Amino acid sequence: MDPPSAGGLGGADPQLQRFIEVETQKQRFQQLVHQMTELCWEKCMDKPGPKLDSRAETCFVNCVERFIDTSQFILNRLEQTQKSKSAFSESLSD
Structure with missing residues (x-):
């Protein structure tokens, strides 16, 4: 069995x-988690301290x-x- 070519996985x-x-x-989901964590931190943390104030919390x-x-939306x-791809694939095989 040959490994897939660098050009794609067509076969x-x-x-x-x-x-x-x-x-x-x-x-992609992990990247999203990282981005959202960074965004929330930058948006909500004015000054790090021993505990969160009510505004930051x-x-x-x-x-x-x-x-x-x-x-959840994503x-x-x-x-x-995925469902539409599966349905499309099934309709092609009929």
């Missing part, structure tokens, strides 16, 4: 392609809630995209 095993898609999605809670909302969208 690669479908399971390998799916694995790579899933791992790529995981990587509220800011972090709101920021995390927006992150969760955004993450995951739902990815799921819809």
Whole structure:
């Protein structure tokens, strides 16, 4: 079995392609977590101290809630995209 060419995975095993898609999605999600953590920190932390003041705590809670909302939206969208790809593939094979 030859390794996939550097130009793409056009002829690669479908399971390998799916694995790579899933791992790529995981990587993108981790990047999103990192970006949102950095964004919330920059937005909410004026001055680091021994404990959070109420304003910073509220800011972090709101920021995390927006992150969760955004993450849920993205995951739902990815799921819809995968379902539509599967439905399209199935209709082609009929």
